[in-house]
Amino acid sequence: MNGSVGGIVRGLLALGFGLALWQGVVWASGVPAFILPGPARVAESLWNNAGMLAQNARFTVVNLLTGLAAGVALGVATALNLALSPGARLLLRPLLIFAQAVPVFALAPVITLWLGYGAPSKIVMVMLVIYFPVTSAFFDGLMRLPAPLTDMAQLMRATPLRRLIWLQVPHALPSLASGLRLAVVYAPFAVVIGEWVGSSRGLGYLMLMANGRGQTDLMFASLLVLAGLSLTLFFIFEAVIRRLTRPDQGEK
Template sequence: MRSVGRRFWRGTTAFLVAIALWQAVVGLTGVPRFILPGPGLVAQALWDNGALIWENALWSAGNLGLGLVIGIVLGVETALLLTLSRRARWLLRPMLVVAQAVPVFALAPVITLWMGYGMPSKIVTIALVTYFPVASALFDRLMALPTGLADLSHLAGAERWRETLLLRLPHAVPGLITGLRLAVVYGPLAVLIGEWVGSSQGLGHLMLMANGRGQTALMFAALFVLATLSLALWVIVEALSRWSVRRLSSA
């Protein structure tokens, strides 16, 4: 508990120092507020537009949550399917490799073209950018069973699915965590890009609108909320990682 408290204070201190630096830059350079508003103005914008930001944040967060869950579930399923079936590996592995090479973000306009400006296109974009890192990081680790454990399974004459469930899956949890770490970085990016390509709601949309009207402080406020959302996801994955290390190795 003590270390959690210490980490919290360290994070808070770093945050406050960053704010102070920001204020110092604004104060010392006298940069106009429509180029770089100070932290005070951004806080003011956050307060004044609370309802507007909250409404758009909710929409973005809902899409992000749903997209992440869909992408993660499909990614895990794909990795398991590939592990269990030699035929699926033969057919799908090259597809996965090729698909990895396509920058999914570049597909956002296409997805918007096909699925419209509403939620579905956003969720699909987020799910896609989450799906690939989860599927490939987990699959790599599922296939990398240490020789000793493979021998154990071989000598016991274990069926593939039992071997996967009892040995491969617990061994692959760090791979899943790696995938999740990437997913929660790509996810919020996909939210922004999806909404920039075409949307009438969300934090990304709000940023575009605010930018177009010269409301730079509001743009920063929306960005701040999105960053907070990313940070929350990061904290969740970090906690999951610590829990799994504890659960899977020692105490």
């Protein structure tokens, strides 16, 4: 309990320092507000446009979470399939590596062309971006079962499926967690890029629009909301992971 309070205090201190630095730069450089608005001005914009920001943030968050869930599900399913089937490894693995060599962000215009300006193109962007890190991290974990456990499975006449369920999957869960951590960090990027390329809603759209109209304070406000969302997502994820991988305290 003490630790978490200390963490919050440290976080607030860092935030205060960041704001002071920001305001200091604004004062010292004397740049006009349409280039770099000060914290107070951005806070004002945040307050005045709260309704619009919330509406667009909701669109972004729903797409982000949907894409995240779908991408993780697809990645996990692919990794399990690859681990279980040598045939799938032979066919899919080179394809997977080739697909990763194509920068997914460069595909954003094509995806928007195919799927339109609505939610589907954003969801697919998130899926594509997180699919590879999730798949490859989980697959690596699945294939790295320690040799003594492999021997044990053989001596105990394990079937491939049960070996996967009882040995490989539990062993690979920490690897999957690192894949998911990457996914959680990449997903907000992906959804905003999707919105930049073509959208009529969302925080990414709002940023572009505000920028085009010289409303730099609104752009910064959108950016802050986006950063807040990303951080919240990351901390929720970390808390869940810590909960799940908590070392056993002893008897139940």
